[in-house]
Amino acid sequence: MSATIRRRRGGEDPGVTGTRGGGERGSGTVLVVGVVAALAVLMVGGLLVAAAARAAQHAATAADLAAIGGAQAQVLGDSDACAAAGATARANGARLLGCAIHDDDSVQVSVTVPVHLLWGLGSSDATATARAGPLVEPESSPP
Numbered sequence: 001m002s003a004t005i006r007r008r009r010g011g012e013d014p015g016v017t018g019t020r021g022g023g024e025r026g027s028g029t030v031l032v033v034g035v036v037a038a039l040a041v042l043m044v045g046g047l048l049v050a051a052a053a054r055a056a057q058h059a060a061t062a063a064d065l066a067a068i069g070g071a072q073a074q075v076l077g078d079s080d081a082c083a084a085a086g087a088t089a090r091a092n093g094a095r096l097l098g099c100a101i102h103d104d105d106s107v108q109v110s111v112t113v114p115v116h117l118l119w120g121l122g123s124s125d126a127t128a129t130a131r132a133g134p135l136v137e138p139e140s141s142p143p
Contacts, residue, residue: 081107
């Protein structure tokens, strides 16, 4: 008695599972697409964080300069130190939110800078506050 074994096209045995052409065909492509998508999401997230950090630094710098400009105007006797602070803020791409002149001739300002997110995903504002004024010399004690 002789038995004949039939093979499928491609050389596979009909009774053997897990060989070439099985149910896992193309799973590597799906894995690669998933990894690429995850990396793209991480990259976009990192770019959004970088944009926010840049805007926060820009707001802090603009606030510092606006406070110094207002304090200089106050010390020089200009009529409106807050107007000078606002002009300095605008010159640095910021908008003056608030301005206060203190008893020691220091000027405190709050400014805002728009945050431009990637591809128009939305917008927000970064705000910062700074205070500047004349240097007050400590009273010297008699020698």
